[in-house]
Amino acid sequence: MPVGVTDEQRELAEAVAAFASRHAPLDKTRASLDALAAGELPQWWDEFVANGFHAVHLADDVGGQGGTLADTACVVEAAATALLPGVVTATVVAGAVATLADDTPAARRVLGRLAAGTPAAVVHTDGFELTDGVLSGASTPTLSVCAAGLLLVAAHDGDAVVWCVVDPADPAVTVDPRRGTDLTTDVGVVRVAGLTVTELLTGIGEARARCVSTALHASAASGLLRWCVDAVTEHLRTREQFGKPIGTFQALQHQAAMLLVNSELATSAAWDAVRALDESPTQQRIAAAGAALVAVAPAAELVLDALTMFGAIGFTWEHDLHLYWRRAISLGASLGPANRIATELGDLTRGESRDAAMKLGDVEPEFRARVAAVLDEALTLENDGVAKQGDYANLATGPQRTLIAEAGLIQPHWPAPWGVDATPVQQLIIDEEFEKRPSLVRPSLNIAEWVLPTLLSGASQDVQARLVPSTMRGETLWCQLFSEPGAGSDLASLTTRASRVDGGWRVNGHKIWTSSAQWADFGALLARTDPDAPKHRGIGYFVVDMRSEGVELEPIRTATGDAHFNEVFLRDVFVPDEMLLGGPTDGWSLAIATMAQERVAISGYVNFDRSPDLRRLANSEGVEHDPVCRALGELDAYGNAIKALAVREVTRLIDGQAAGPASSIAKVAMNVMLRRAATATLALTAPMALVDDDSSEVVEHYLHLPAELIGGGTKEIQLNIIAQMILGLPRK
The missing domain is CATH 2.40.110.10 (Butyryl-CoA Dehydrogenase, subunit A, domain 2)
Structure with a gap:
């Protein structure tokens, strides 16, 4: 599924794809690689600007399209899928950063120039100082600065970071081109020697600017991976060896399915980073770091996985895949060391998790009030029976559970009288109301959650009446x-x-x-x-x-x-x-x-911490925090992408769209994450694993792992389903 979740966003992405097909097919891009590396604009740039694709997120009153950053993410993703030269992403990112500025005449002039089609780039390094209004310094190699007609340069002014509007044609500015890894754009080093800055953009927070940039670069990575999934799938369907399509080989089916899983997680992480830009600064940083670690940083390796499925064909200069590989390498390098990002994320998530709430607002107030009344009454009651399986609060029996059951709130999506025929929105309202009452444990049907729907559809009324209520x-x-x-x-x-x-x-x-x-x-x-x-x-x-x-x-x-x-x-x-x-x-x-019985709910993926031992260790005294925080950050980035995948699916269902492949993808992703979490925990708590008693749960958690990995179907079975039922690869 693409970054866009609405019909309008998908139509926008399709329009960009159609533009690329008409004006910038890959053979024309290949013919202009030398010119692009030298900083020349693509021949179709004016036409691209005339369509307004570069300015979707800029306000109407400065000449933009008045859209959102979520809309712009769709443009960036579609442009990357078509491998439009990097100046597109750089200019869009510059515009997104500029929109963060205070509403001043200088900001309006910059936004107006960007809306009019001036190519631009953000230079966001630690190499510039602004002293008494004079800018000096040099950047690290930066994408698309040779083609830029406007630079937004972050500089240190004492302890503050300020944003300078720099004209690269000024005599005090030089842009030294470098041989870039990405052949479809330029790379250069910006040097400024004593430039008197006449225009500053105020109000742009450094961390927020990085979050915006990361979110859009993650959207570009999503586009690259989407192209790879489509290209690999087509290759596996049509390429034959030993007298049959190679897509029938299980090893390749599993590899292609994992590429889809990782592509969907990258898309979800990118979408989440864009979504978080309206949230608190910490939430923005958590989501952006997750997008960097799940979408941008691994993109090169994932494209390499695609290349290996093509065999030697994908390694040739004539095949387009190497151009996508180079772009992915370049994107990953542009964000800085992934280890540092992971460590910073782990430090953040020691105390705050990613908020995956749907933020429904004041919808269906009467339904919410009815649910709230039932749950408030339930709080006045207690359960007095212990389940046969043991003393588990969610399996306990008694007046409290009976009230919730008779109100149809245990499985609210089921038909009355067992549920309330809850719509997706109503199910989320019920989830929210339970979350508002943390002391009220939501009852579980355990295995019966998967059995009773069949009973309700296939058993007689007498059998249902005898078995379902109890x-x-x-x-x-x-x-x-x-x-x-x-x-x-x-x-x-x-x-x-x-x-x-x-x-x-x-x-x-x-x-x-x-x-x-x-x-x-x-x-x-x-x-x-x-x-x-x-x-x-x-x-x-x-x-x-x-x-x-x-x-x-x-x-x-x-x-x-x-x-x-x-x-x-x-x-x-x-x-x-x-x-x-x-x-x-x-x-x-x-x-x-x-x-297949599954509620329209995200709690199974969202509310369960899969790295509790590492989180406790990260908050402990006397440990080497960086390795622990780095491992925790990597796991939380992956886990947050699964959360985002679930939230995106619910968003689509609420919009009335058909269910997608999120369930199968999430099952594989959870399997991968559980293994990673267990491996990291054992490695970082090694002495604790010497003892298997009540003083340490590390070994107990690890020894229970096979039940989670195998139960409900192994990862390999899920990969078969994804390969054959979702990607449409041929069966043997």
Whole structure:
């Protein structure tokens, strides 16, 4: 999905793409590489300006289009996808920084010149001093300064940073061209010797200017990666080896799927950095640093991943991919060392996390008031029953939970009377109201969250009335009898048999890795009802009473020593006809529906800290903080990108758009992050991992990791889904 989430933003990006196709196809860009490196403007620049693409974010009264920075991010992304020369991004960034200035005559003149099409660049280094109005100093190599007709130079005036408007044609200014890595733009060093500055832009905070610049550069990185995903996908579909498309090779499918995952995270991080520009300074810095670490810094490596999927073809001068690779290298270098950014981010997130709230405002006040009244009443009640699984507050039973359940607020998106048919906006209102009451623990259905929707769609009214209310109250517990020793992720290969008998079915088989079976009252069971049908079509979906004769459990102890999983043996277990959901061969479609049940919510990705041990360590005395903060920053950047991915998806759903691939992408990304978090925690808390007792949770957390990595389908299975169902790569 592109940076833009609205129809208007997508139309704007499409207009930029259409312009590039007409005026700046890559063969024309290639023919002008020497001229671009020398600082010459592309031949189509005046036409680009006439369309107003460079000034989308500038105000109407200075000649701009009156749009937002979010709109401008779409222009930058689309321009990067088409590999329009770098002067486009540099000029847009200069305009975005200039809009931060106080409304003064000098600022209006600068904005007017930018709106009229003067190419510009921001020179934001520590190499300039302004003393008594005289500017001197030199920059580090900076993108697009040779083509610029206007420079915004950040300079130190004592302890303050001021912004000087510099004309590169002034005799006191020289711009020394350098051989740039990015062949589609120039690179130069700006030197100023005793320039009397006549125009200053006031009110531009240095940190905010960096955040704006980073957000737009991240949008450019998103565009580069988007091109790579499309190019790789097309190559894998059409390139043949050994008599078949190479896209059928699983290794390449997984590599392409991971490229998509990382591309979507980069886009989400860029979008989040733009979104944060209206928030507090700390939130801006957290989001911008995350975009730098997830979108800009890794872009070169991700383009290299794309290149390796092309093989030697992608390494040739004739292939366009190397131009994108060079642009990605250049973008990453322009923001400075990634390690420093990660350390700064970790220092910030020791005490403040990224705010992923949707900021709904005063929408649907009557619905909010009804929800608030229920939750306020719930606060006056208590739960007095402990769940069979243990003393978990979200599984406790009693008057408080019963009230919330009967109000339809446990799974509000479900139909009445079990839910309230909540729209996406209403679901978020409920989330907000629970968050306003931190002492009120939101009840969980645990495994039943995935089972009950199938029960509601496939069971009789009598069965629903018998099982659903008690489950909502937390009194009836469930397990999922899907996996088998010879059919783990490949559920359709199951061998458990259900044979028709008088009044029902007789089930024989063996299930494994069944969570909570030792406490469950009922289990959702898949069994083969027609051995002669194709394997996906001969399966039934049953509800099994776990106390039935013939159900035997064998606990499976894991590396922690605990037995959270079980083997379940089914020997001539009778299941009444009423406990078959749907038809005898509808099981596969019902199972898919069960596994696909997901609320329109972001709390699972947003509100759970995946790096608690590192955060505690970063706030401890007597430790070497930089390595810990750096690791924490890298993990939080990745985690915040997943948050942003979820928030973007909810934003799209609220806008009435169809669900996208965010769920599958987030599952893979969470898997990656959990591994990274565990590895970093072990490395930085090494002595603590010598002891596995109550004084240290480091080892316990690590030993529980396989359950999270494997449960619900391994990363590899998710990558298969992404490659084949989302990218459309051919099956074997």
